[in-house]
Amino acid sequence: MPRDPLIKYVRRLRRPVFTTRELAALSGKSLSAATQGLSYLERQGLLLKVRRGLWADAADDRLSVFAAVPCLVHDQRVYVSFLSALHLHGIIGQIPRVVTLASTAHSKTVRTALGVYVIHRITPAFFAGFDWYRGERTFLIASPEKALVDSLYLSAHRKKQYRHFPELDFPRTFSFRKAAGWARKIPARRVRGRVLKDLERLRTTSPLSLAKP
Numbered sequence: 001m002p003r004d005p006l007i008k009y010v011r012r013l014r015r016p017v018f019t020t021r022e023l024a025a026l027s028g029k030s031l032s033a034a035t036q037g038l039s040y041l042e043r044q045g046l047l048l049k050v051r052r053g054l055w056a057d058a059a060d061d062r063l064s065v066f067a068a069v070p071c072l073v074h075d076q077r078v079y080v081s082f083l084s085a086l087h088l089h090g091i092i093g094q095i096p097r098v099v100t101l102a103s104t105a106h107s108k109t110v111r112t113a114l115g116v117y118v119i120h121r122i123t124p125a126f127f128a129g130f131d132w133y134r135g136e137r138t139f140l141i142a143s144p145e146k147a148l149v150d151s152l153y154l155s156a157h158r159k160k161q162y163r164h165f166p167e168l169d170f171p172r173t174f175s176f177r178k179a180a181g182w183a184r185k186i187p188a189r190r191v192r193g194r195v196l197k198d199l200e201r202l203r204t205t206s207p208l209s210l211a212k213p
Helices: 006-012 020-027 033-042 084-086 144-156 176-183 189-205
Strands: 017-019 049-052 054-057 100-103 108-111 116-121 130-132 140-142
Touching: 006 054, 017 020, 017 176, 020 033, 020 054, 020 140, 033 049, 054 108, 084 140, 084 144, 100 140, 140 144, 144 176, 144 189
Parallel strands: 100 116
Antiparallel strands: 017 054, 049 054, 108 116, 130 140
16 A cells, blocks of 8 residues: 555646545545545645545646536536636636536536536537647637637527627637638537527627637
8 A cells, every 4th residue: 555645646646626536546545545635635725625526736826716627527528618718718808707618418507616617518519619728738628719609509599698798809810700610510500590690790790800700
């Protein structure tokens, strides 16, 4: 049985947020022993219990509300999208009160010590258009164009919170052509038509000096 202090194994994971199961596997401890050890480290102020079975290294500079995103849905990928992604890309200035995520799992709200996450289900055929944020392997995020189309996609499904956007400030790098390309990939014909119509409305009302056609 390894005898190194448990905090050493936490640091070996090289991630700001991790699960009890991951730490137990690395350290060779049982789940029960790992849980007890992690709880002790939390009492020492070295760790933060994010939610049951999920922990954060309080000393990791990368720790943020977004660091827990990859661990929120068991065995499925999720990515930051909708208003949260639009904010991170600088398209909306207003900070969303919750972190909005896209997944193929059922929609739900997850409350943790780091923040509140709202997971929206999208069809598996439309689960694309994302990459690691700033090239770091911390959390996945939709491209600016896909984040906008994802939002319109939910609006077309009558999600009230996406019927009206905060003020949008599109950078010169934003491409409505790319956004329309994503919209055309929506399988449902009715939803696809609605999104394309809303996208065209946004394009024609945006300053041409700020957004590409």
